[in-house]
Amino acid sequence: MDDRRKFELILDNIADGVFTINTDWRIELFNKAAERITGFSAEEAIGRVCREVFRTNVCDYDCAIRRALETGEPVTNYEVIITRKDGIQIPVSVSASILMDDDGGIMGAVETFRDISQLKWLEMELQERYQFGQLIGKSRRMQEIFEQIEMLAENDVTVLIQGETGTGKGVIARAIHLNSHRADGPFVTVNCAALPEPLLESELFGHVKGAFTGAVADKPGRFELADGGTIFLDEIGEIPTHVQAKLLRAIEDKEFERIGGTKTIKVDVRIIAATNK
The missing domain is CATH 3.40.50.300 (P-loop containing nucleotide triphosphate hydrolases)
Known part of the structure; x- marks a missing residue:
């Protein structure tokens, strides 16, 4: 089993929703809890711009990842409303961090979230x-x-x-x-x-x-x-x-x-x- 598959198995056993994006804001990983909370399957989510899947009420101006990019600090317990695939809106608590390579370059970001309904x-x-x-x-x-x-x-x-x-x-x-x-x-x-x-x-x-x-x-x-x-x-x-x-x-x-x-x-x-x- 390669390292990426091991990492995906770990993510799928975490209770919180987790997804990662690259520098183009496209989703690269999407765990089982993220599927359950959003209603989108990993197959539907991966490759799409995150705002098309994790549809929050602040995507356009104040999303957690954007905050982390602007401040250089992780964002924790940021409450937003997301619209699930079925159109139902639910409150979630979001945390986000920027992913850096060994040279300090930005590789993307990781966001975790939980349903707080x-x-x-x-x-x-x-x-x-x-x-x-x-x-x-x-x-x-x-x-x-x-x-x-x-x-x-x-x-x-x-x-x-x-x-x-x-x-x-x-x-x-x-x-x-x-x-x-x-x-x-x-x-x-x-x-x-x-x-x-x-x-x-x-x-x-x-x-x-x-x-x-x-x-x-x-x-x-x-x-x-x-x-x-x-x-x-x-x-x-x-x-x-x-x-x-x-x-x-x-x-x-x-x-x-x-x-x-x-x-x-x-x-x-x-x-x-x-x-x-």
Whole structure:
């Protein structure tokens, strides 16, 4: 496998859209994510002037690559609107850098971009929820929250959200999920405070037939239902002590057994928890 093919394979496994252009502004590389976001195939895009494919609302006067050329510095997180092949307009966050050869000559440029439609939806959702005479959602603090959501969405780490009841912890958890690579997977919510203590372990981890009175059939738990996606454990501070050890194992090792069962079940789950304490 030659170096160019290896490079193309790496690009195709990046979640963000990526394309490169030469000094004539013609596209030379166009990865899988770029195809998905724009609706244009690599075959359709390569060889065309970038403005014909990556059709932004600022192509004529202030595109990210033009900015990078004029300033000599990379451009990061520049928000623009693009028009997809199907005519739908979506917001994207763009970063661009100039490509130089060993002698300092300009070879072209590389641009990366991500669809931020879900993030914009979240902004509107939170702004609608927190209007107290003014749009608090536009405050600097809210912008920091939006940035944290985007950062957390990129990393598959366990997250704990703290806040008083009614402050939108569930909205933020869903936004992290929708902006992550798990967005196409399930988002399963468990309100730990709303479930009676005897039922909580069964709801989380499931049970096998005959495990207890009333267990007339095997039942998967919420962790199994969330496989490939995200489980949101709301009011996690209400989980009783005897369930905490099993939950800790599920969080750390992503494995558990159903109540009454001996088979170890492994799941691929992102865990987001929330508490008002």
